[in-house]
Amino acid sequence: MRLQVVTAVAAWAVTSVCQSVPMSRNLWSRDADFKELSEKLSSSAKAYYPGTDEFKAANERWSNLDVPTVNIVVVPGTENDVVETVKFANKKQLPFLAYNSAHGAIRTLGKMTSGIEIYLDQLSGVKIAEDGKTATISGGTKSKVVTHTLWDAGKQAVTGACECVSYIGPALGGGHGWLQGRHGLIGDQFESMNIVLANGTLVTLDSSSELWWALNGAGHNFGVVTSITSKIFDVEHKDWAIEILTFSGSKVESLYDSVNKYLLKNGTQPTDVINWSYWVNMPEADPSNPVIQILIIQEGVTAVDSSYTAPFHALKPISTETHTGGYLDLAKWVGVTTTDGPCQKTGAMNPRFPIYLETYDVAAQKEAYELFAENIRGDSIFNGSLYTFDGYSMEGVRSLDDKSSAFAYREQNVLTAPLITYMPDGPELDAKAAALGNKLRQILHKGTGRSYIPAYVNYANGDEGPEEWYGSESWRQSRLQSLKKKYDPSGLFSFYAPIA
Numbered sequence: 229m230r231l232q233v234v235t236a237v238a239a240w241a242v243t244s245v246c247q248s249v250p251m252s253r254n255l256w257s258r259d260a261d262f263k264e265l266s267e268k269l270s271s272s273a274k275a276y277y278p279g280t281d282e283f284k285a286a287n288e289r290w291s292n293l294d295v296p297t298v299n300i301v302v303v304p305g306t307e308n309d310v311v312e313t314v315k316f317a318n319k320k321q322l323p324f325l326a327y328n329s330a331h332g333a334i335r336t337l338g339k340m341t342s343g344i345e346i347y348l349d350q351l352s353g354v355k356i357a358e359d360g361k362t363a364t365i366s367g368g369t370k371s372k373v374v375t376h377t378l379w380d381a382g383k384q385a386v387t388g389a390c391e392c393v394s395y396i397g398p399a400l401g402g403g404h405g406w407l408q409g410r411h412g413l414i415g416d417q418f419e420s421m422n423i424v425l426a427n428g429t430l431v432t433l434d435s436s437s438e439l440w441w442a443l444n445g446a447g448h449n450f451g452v453v454t455s456i457t458s459k460i461f462d463v464e465h466k467d468w469a470i471e472i473l474t475f476s477g478s479k480v481e482s483l484y485d486s487v488n489k490y491l492l493k494n495g496t497q498p499t500d501v502i503n504w505s506y507w508v509n510m511p512e513a514d515p516s517n518p519v520i521q522i523l524i525i526q527e528g529v530t531a532v533d534s535s536y537t538a539p540f541h542a543l544k545p546i547s548t549e550t551h552t553g554g555y556l557d558l559a560k561w562v563g564v565t566t567t568d569g570p571c572q573k574t575g576a577m578n579p580r581f582p583i584y585l586e587t588y589d590v591a592a593q594k595e596a597y598e599l600f601a602e603n604i605r606g607d608s609i610f611n612g613s614l615y616t617f618d619g620y621s622m623e624g625v626r627s628l629d630d631k632s633s634a635f636a637y638r639e640q641n642v643l644t645a646p647l648i649t650y651m652p653d654g655p656e657l658d659a660k661a662a663a664l665g666n667k668l669r670q671i672l673h674k675g676t677g678r679s680y681i682p683a684y685v686n687y688a689n690g691d692e693g694p695e696e697w698y699g700s701e702s703w704r705q706s707r708l709q710s711l712k713k714k715y716d717p718s719g720l721f722s723f724y725a726p727i728a
């Protein structure tokens with residue numbers, strides 16, 4: 229057999245009687261249909277059936293709230309395998325969905341109730357161009373592979389911060405990362421991309437293509453990306469430093485007042501400074517309430533400039549931690565390496581409730597902190613939750629015209645989101661978590677005085693809509709809708725944050 233097919237003995241026994249996979253009898257006749265597809269796929273392609281360990285592993289997700297349901301996993305070995313799988317799915321009228329590192333948590337994914345998973349795991353690799361100005365990154369490559377391969381060659385690119393997340397997943401929604409202050413979003417670095425469109429055609433697109441504008445911000449809606457060629461840069465600043473200051477929550481107002489004054493400065497935060505904060509239970513630091521950690525990260529230095537940290541030292545942290553190293557150490561310092569908690573698939577529900585802010589409303593921060601603390605402290609079922617405030621530097625992001633891509637939020641300085649973590653225990657608990665997350669988001673929203681909630685599509689809960697994900701301006705919505713109508717009229721790519 230050319231195709232490596234993994235089946236379970238038990239599943240096989242059932243299906244050899246009824247000639248189909250039990251879950252999808254009406255949709256998928258394994259013997260006849262699968263033979264037809266397998267003849268078109270390369271020898272390196274694989275397929276996994278339900279009941280196997282491989283199937284199970286390829287279906288594990290970072291968040292288990294409203295997950296997609298699939299009947300078979302196809303693991304392409306080549307770009308053309310993706311083409312053949314999409315064509316086959318269309319011929320049989322089967323839904324399909326690209327799976328990368330499965331950290332996508334938006335609840336709209338639950339609308340997929342059957343079909344083919346296109347698991348991109350084998351399409352991994354980074355090829356640096358001879359001129360050293362670009363690299364071509366395969367569709368399923370993880371961020372760590374990108375950062376490490378480039379670093380070994382004295383290069384770097386804008387990527388997401390988390391090692392285990394795919395390179396392309398974040399990029400399709402714009403993509404935030406450490407180097408965005410210098411160079412812009414991940415999506416701003418694209419030079420060209422290979423993408424399999426809804427009709428099963430593999431095309432190479434670049435800035436002259438009609439779809440280009442939409443792919444940087446609303447990319448999930450238009451195809452399966454099999455590779456991207458991104459700008460890369462020589463490593464200019466080898467050193468990085470971080471200072472992590474842990475505070476009692478009682479300092480919430482003075483802390484965010486200082487963040488506004490000394491760090492954010494309404495989007496003029498220095499390009500070499502990144503300023504995050506976390507609210508999290510840390511019983512060894514404060515047994516009764518979540519702490520506030522201020523993480524100040526600086527490029528090109530061996531210690532964070534005291535002009536940034538002094539205002540925070542003055543507020544008397546419970547503890548201070550400093551590290552010095554290189555770019556590749558950042559993931560370790562903030563806790564997002566492949567072995568850290570956020571990279572593990574534990575079976576938890578992980579809904580987030582994002583809202584972008586221009587600046588911190590100090591009173592709103594206090595109100596949100598108090599509600600968060602009340603609900604997650606002690607032995608609350610939500611006590612593993614984390615409230616994140618990502619203050620990346622913005623210069624590179626703002627250097628592009630706001631209208632230049634489908635990413636609508638270049639003027640927003642801070643990405644905030646409560647992540648309400650809990651183990652599944654029925655719809656009532658889901659509703660309770662959603663009520664808490666939405667209430668927290670509403671408090672910050674009220675503090676902005678704006679009429680609508682700008683929500684980063686890659687952190688989105690799924691209870692928002694296209695205006696929150698892609699910008700409320702009517703020209704944005706109509707431009708996206710007309711592209712969707714032209715390139716994906718049947719909505720084949722509409723499980724992740726659909727345009728309409």
Ligand SMILES: Cc1cc2nc3c(=O)[nH]c(=O)nc-3n(C[C@H](O)[C@H](O)[C@H](O)COP(=O)(O)OP(=O)(O)OC[C@H]3O[C@@H](n4cnc5c(N)ncnc54)[C@H](O)[C@@H]3O)c2cc1C
Pocket residue numbers: 290325326327328329330331332333337348367368387388389390393394396397398399400401402403404405447448451452453454564570571686687724
């Ligand atoms: C721990 C953690 C850290 C994160 N860090 C960052 C960060 O630093 N910066 C940031 O911007 N975001 C970050 N995010 C958010 C992240 O952008 C989204 O969760 C994203 O969806 C993850 O992509 P994935 O490949 O892991 O997910 P998947 O669930 O595999 O993919 C999500 C969706 O993207 C689409 N998709 C994936 N690959 C392709 C492809 N090749 N072609 C077409 N469509 C595709 C599919 O629609 C899929 O449903 C983080 C999330 C987590 C959980």
Ligand SMILES: *[C@@H]1O[C@H](CO)[C@@H](O)[C@H](O)[C@H]1NC(C)=O
Pocket residue numbers: 425427428429714715
């Ligand atoms: C597929 O769609 C693209 C974009 O609309 C179009 O250019 C191409 O000709 C189509 N291919 C086929 C085989 O219809």
Ligand SMILES: *[C@@H]1O[C@H](CO)[C@@H](O)[C@H](O)[C@H]1NC(C)=O
Pocket residue numbers: 494495639
């Ligand atoms: C912040 O900057 C934006 C433009 O980037 C401007 O419109 C706004 O008025 C500024 N806000 C304050 C408080 O200075």
Ligand SMILES: *[C@@H]1O[C@H](CO)[C@@H](O)[C@H](O)[C@H]1NC(C)=O
Pocket residue numbers: 509510511606607608609611612
């Ligand atoms: C969360 O609560 C559980 C009991 O429900 C407890 O065992 C655990 O230590 C708590 N975790 C934290 C971080 O407080």
